[in-house]
Amino acid sequence: xxxxxxxxxxxxxxxxxxxxxxxxxxxxxxxxxxxxxxxxxxxxxxxxxxxxxxxxxxxxxxxxxxxxxxxxxxxxxxxxxxxxxxxxxxxxxxxxxxxxxxxxxxxxxxxxxxxxxxxxxxxxxxxxxxxxxxxxxxxxxxx
Amino acid sequence: xxxxxxxxxxxxxxxxxxxxxxxxxxxxxxxxxxxxxxxxxxxxxxxxxxxxxxxxxxxxxxxxxxxxxxxxxxxxxxxxxxxxxxxxxxxxxxxxxxxxxxxxxxxxxxxxxxxxxxxxxxxxxxxxxxxxxxxxxxxxxxx
DNA sequence: CATAATTAGATTGTACGCAATACAATTGCA
DNA sequence: TGCAATTGTATTGCGTACAATCTAATTATG
Numbered sequence: 001x002x003x004x005x006x007x008x009x010x011x012x013x014x015x016x017x018x019x020x021x022x023x024x025x026x027x028x029x030x031x032x033x034x035x036x037x038x039x040x041x042x043x044x045x046x047x048x049x050x051x052x053x054x055x056x057x058x059x060x061x062x063x064x065x066x067x068x069x070x071x072x073x074x075x076x077x078x079x080x081x082x083x084x085x086x087x088x089x090x091x092x093x094x095x096x097x098x099x100x101x102x103x104x105x106x107x108x109x110x111x112x113x114x115x116x117x118x119x120x121x122x123x124x125x126x127x128x129x130x131x132x133x134x135x136x137x138x139x140x141x142x143x
Numbered sequence: 144x145x146x147x148x149x150x151x152x153x154x155x156x157x158x159x160x161x162x163x164x165x166x167x168x169x170x171x172x173x174x175x176x177x178x179x180x181x182x183x184x185x186x187x188x189x190x191x192x193x194x195x196x197x198x199x200x201x202x203x204x205x206x207x208x209x210x211x212x213x214x215x216x217x218x219x220x221x222x223x224x225x226x227x228x229x230x231x232x233x234x235x236x237x238x239x240x241x242x243x244x245x246x247x248x249x250x251x252x253x254x255x256x257x258x259x260x261x262x263x264x265x266x267x268x269x270x271x272x273x274x275x276x277x278x279x280x281x282x283x284x285x286x
Numbered sequence: 287c288a289t290a291a292t293t294a295g296a297t298t299g300t301a302c303g304c305a306a307t308a309c310a311a312t313t314g315c316a
Numbered sequence: 317t318g319c320a321a322t323t324g325t326a327t328t329g330c331g332t333a334c335a336a337t338c339t340a341a342t343t344a345t346g
Contacts, residue, residue: 004256005249007187007204011263011270012165014277016184017206019162020333021284022155027334038302041159044150056324061150063160066325068303075301092311092324106148113147120154121283127154130280133273134157140264141164163303170304181332199294209295211333218331235294235341 025119026112033108038068039076040109046082047106052097054087081105168262169255176251181207182219183252189225190249195240197230224248 007013023037030040045053045061053061059069073096076082081102087093120127150156166180173183188196188204196204202212216239219225224245230236263270 005187005190005252007184007191010187010256011274011277012169012259013184013187014274014281015158015162015165016180017281018277018284019158020206021281022158023333025284026155036301037159041150041156044148044153044156047148048150054324063163064302065304067305067327070326072302090312090324094325109148113153116155119284120280122280126276130276131154131157133269133276134154134161137263137265137273138157138160138164141161141168141262166303179331197294207332208334210297210335213296215332233294233342237295 025116029112029115033105034079035105038062038064038072039081042069042072042076043081043102043105043109046096046098046102047109050098050103052085052095054093054095056093058096168259172255172258176248177222178248181205181211181215182224185215185219186224186245186248186252189239189241189245190252193241193246195228195238197236197238199236201239 003009026037026040030037033040035043041062042058045058055066055069055073059065062069064072073082073084077084080099083097083099085095085097087095117127122130146152169180169183173180176183178186184205185201188201198209198212198216202208205212207215216225216227220227223242226240226242228238228240230238260270265273
């Protein structure tokens with residue numbers, strides 16, 4: 001009997017498990033900022049693009065489509081973290097911009113990366129090596 | 144300005160992206176078996192435990208709670224892939240067992256691991272090294 | 287042996303993730 | 317210019333994830 005179908009052998013299951021573990025580890029930290037994990041990812045993009053970014057470009061960065069982003073962004077708008085404005089140059093485009101509250105939240109998030117790095121228990125070198133391997137894999141999987 | 148909050152620097156975002164990429168790559172392959180990705184994970188456990196397994200033990204293997212598993216298993220029961228029976232020794236326990244259809248589906252899945260391995264573009268050695276690193280990380284994150 | 291504590295599942299409510307579809311704005315081209 | 321194709325976003329529907337809560341069954345303890 002072929003045993004290649006064992007759960008423990010699958011790379012995909014490791015990635016599935018790790019993603020869930022990460023979400024759970026971030027959850028209590030992000031709760032202080034009243035953010036969910038995907039909302040935190042959105043905020044990281046917006047902190048980088050303070051002039052604003054279209055839903056489309058945001059989706060390209062996060063690899064998420066409008067079916068996910070539209071309701072997610074509406075919830076964030078309701079929390080007054082972001083504003084949504086039609087682009088006057090192209091009315092199809094919705095530009096996402098941080099509110100003052102959204103901008104200020106960055107300070108409260110500055111400590112998170114170091115904190116989460118510590119949780120991984122990896123040395124800086126191991127982390128970098130892992131990141132490189134994962135980037136290569138993302139590339140191979142034809143992102 | 145601290146730039147540790149860049150999306151591209153985050154290990155968590157790589158894992159988040161890879162998990163989604165994996166799901167998308169499996170989706171068309173699993174569509175032939177009429178399985179979703181989490182259902183495929185459940186089937187792998189059941190193919191290993193043909194005598195049956197409790198919902199609790201299944202949840203421990205997959206790291207999923209009853210809030211996720213109960214409806215998921217009901218959908219699988221509706222597809223007649225599995226049966227759900229109360230354990231006569233302990234009426235609180237629900238035992239999950241494959242139907243004949245569920246058992247036979249394994250043959251149709253045997254080709255999937257090799258196929259997906261090919262997609263990764265990794266050598267067997269690189270894959271094994273990556274799996275080891277990820278297992279260590281899973282361990283560190285306190286699975 | 288009665289009752290409190292524990293355990294196994296189910297249910298409810300919220301939030302993704304994504305396919306499929308719809309629609310309005312823009313662009314391309316005859 | 318007129319109209320088809322394309323583009324950007326929104327909506328709908330389904331399937332996870334998971335916290336919180338509930339119920340029934342079992343176990344522990346005085």
